[in-house]
Amino acid sequence: MNVSSHAGTDQGNPLLQGLNPEQRAAVTFTGGNTLILAGAGSGKTRVLTTRIAWLLQTGQASPGGILAVTFTNKAAKEMVTRLTAMVPVSVRGMWIGTFHGLCNRMLRAHAQTVGLPKQFQILDMQDQLSAVKRVLKAHNVDSEMLPPKKLQSFINSCKEEGMRPGDVPVRDADSRQRVELYQVYEQQCQKEGVVDFGELMLRSFELLRDNAAVREHYQTRFRHVLVDEFQDTNRLQYQWLKLIAGAGYARDEQRGLACVVAVGDDDQSIYAFRGARVGNMADFVREFGVQQPIKLEQNYRSYSHILDSANALIAHNSQRLGKTLHTDQGAGEALRIHESVNDLAEAQWIVDEVRQLMQVDGFARQEIAVLYRSNAQSRSLESALITAKVPYRIYGGLRFFERAEIKHALAYLRLLENANDDTSFLRVVNFPARGIGARSIEGLQDQAKVKGSSLYAASATMDGRAGDKLRSFVQLIEQLRQASMGQTLRDVIGLMLEHSGLLAHYRAEKDGVDRVENLEELVNAAESFVVQEGYAVDVTSLPMDEHGTPVGQGLASQGVDLNAPWEEQAIVPVAQRTLAVQPAALDPNQSLFVDVDTGETLTPLAAFLTHAALEAGDNQAQAGQEAIQLMTVHASKGLEFDAVFIAGLEEGLFPHYNSMSDQDGLEEERRLMYVAITRARKRLYLSLAQERMLNGQTQYNVASRFLDELPEESVRWLTPKRNPASRNAGESFGGFSSTGGWNSGGRQSSTYERSSYSARQAEDVPYREGGRYGASKQVAYGSGPVPPQASDGIETHGIRAGQKVFHAKFGEGDVLAIEGKGADAKAKVNFGRHGTKLLLLAVAKLTVVA
DNA sequence: TATCCGGGATTTTTT
């Protein structure tokens, strides 16, 4: 390692080879804090990892002084992988991980200080929801009045804003109730020794805020803080960063507050709906004293028609830091826009085109992606692909650790670790069925409430047959715990699967083969985790003392005689645990699972449970399979493909109705479109349909405004661009009208022109006759649904999407879409402050506003 | 305790 080299002598540094000037500036920046505005495909991850490598190599930082934070485990892993390939240094000493992963790490290290049991469990969203449901039930709150999901998201957004129940402003009875329930929920979690995702973040933040010693420890330690996807940070995460970086604290040259490098792209901020605050970027510039953000605008991914389109589109957004992508790869091909009669025809066209791409143009299967705005759109695509026997893969869906059978197995394991975990208790107390019904559970819950104990503990005092059954369940767990002592994690899970009856249950189930396989896979996952984390493979997963006597929270392990009367068996709260087994490979200063205060090591089981909660696992199974990729635009962020289709480019779908009513929503949709466009390397197809089956109803939508925001010279319409003006004049394009397609019926009308994107509609768009997208093909697709009769002026009472209408009660509104046909035809109208209404056209008196 | 029916919602999603 060349420790002596410094910024001035970087010229020949191999790390910096092949970087453009901006990338190099970002990598070697030393003047305090900076913001790197990294456009799509501009080599962001490379810059980030190279910077870390450079800091290490030039001796400006030691591994322990580096904190790099990302949003997804995938990104964190990617960073680690690339980094280890660059510099011969162990990444163990660095803190590289997700916000939540790092918070978890911090809380484990200071469990006592923050008032959490050492083996606290992490609730995922599912777990949290069931915990919330219990709160609501215990307080007899009508789920009609306050749906569990509502309360859950209320709690989460409070935490994201850094608010404890006491900090939430109370305005009316409703909000008072919510705050009270928030408080009850918190108490419940605390009692059970569980934390949700928001809590990891919030409690870590509070630790840093309230404990000067801890804060100074981390502020002193981390000299270099790097943040990925900064545009996705929420308010709390930003505050957390400020604390850990020492912003706002007296600058002390000796101690050297961290140098923070935030990397992000405001144009790719697409997660406002879950709390992301683009405004953090501007705040960062101001509050961290950024002189001049570094812009990475050179794109290494796409041809310029694609980039020009992206640039032109995003220029329609108002609040931007400003950035223009460019490339020297040449123009490439124009974007291809295609309109189909309906969603089925669209899917068919895409499949045909995909075939062409593979067979004629030689694109690799896995290099072709079909993107869509909403998951529901995948249906028609899938069936077309299946019919055509084109292999495909869908991103998203259930992840490994979210599968029901895995959740069940984990619940058993969690009970071994923490018997107070009522969520886990309830999940498996009667699964497989043990004759413990809802009645028994209710009784148990009452009992536990009276005693203020966990359900597990309360089981001891239950009467009658219910009590017997509950006790035998507790016995089962205790026996399992006993049997697990001194066993490896692999064996513990094996024992659990057998004795719990889970395996037997799924073996007996007729469609249980997959589930059994998954359970077996769980054992493998656990073992490879143990190895990866640096435990010795044979390390035992439940602790023993030096005499081989089990220690821990379990009743038996605490010397409780299980045969004694239950009343005499006090439940000992979270005990101090000692570990007999010394996992030699585990470096106490560097492992995730070592308590820095006590030096205590987390058991492999506890570590694995944490891992399972924090990392739900891949949902992109068999990555090796060559298949077309199907996913939502959101899921595509960060990925790239040679050829990309964006399906469903219609007003109402993309941009989506629910986002169209306000400027911010619309701009986020546009950023989403920007993300979609910039996924493509070589070829980009934009697709829309005139008629689409959605929620069981046929919708007729006009073309997405985004299509009109693309530069004309960069796009090519494969089907004639809809041109209401000329259609109005009775002109028909080629043979298209014969298909019963887009210009049948009376879609044209003077009002149509008033739609927001009529500006260029009068212009003539060249239509290529006889191409392979010609009329005959269109006819072939027309085997689907009938022409859009309902868009006929008579049946819709002259109301169309895009119009402004007047309603006696709600006032003026914008027609977002027409749904249904004939007498059932409804208009979705946005009345601004009156909200969006679905009005039956046959009934509602709507007047078109001139 | 398992299953069946009806009602309701149905943008996007990571930790």
Added chain:
DNA sequence: ATCCCGGATA
């Protein structure tokens, strides 16, 4: 259209 959930029923 379809999926999920909860309540009611066999």
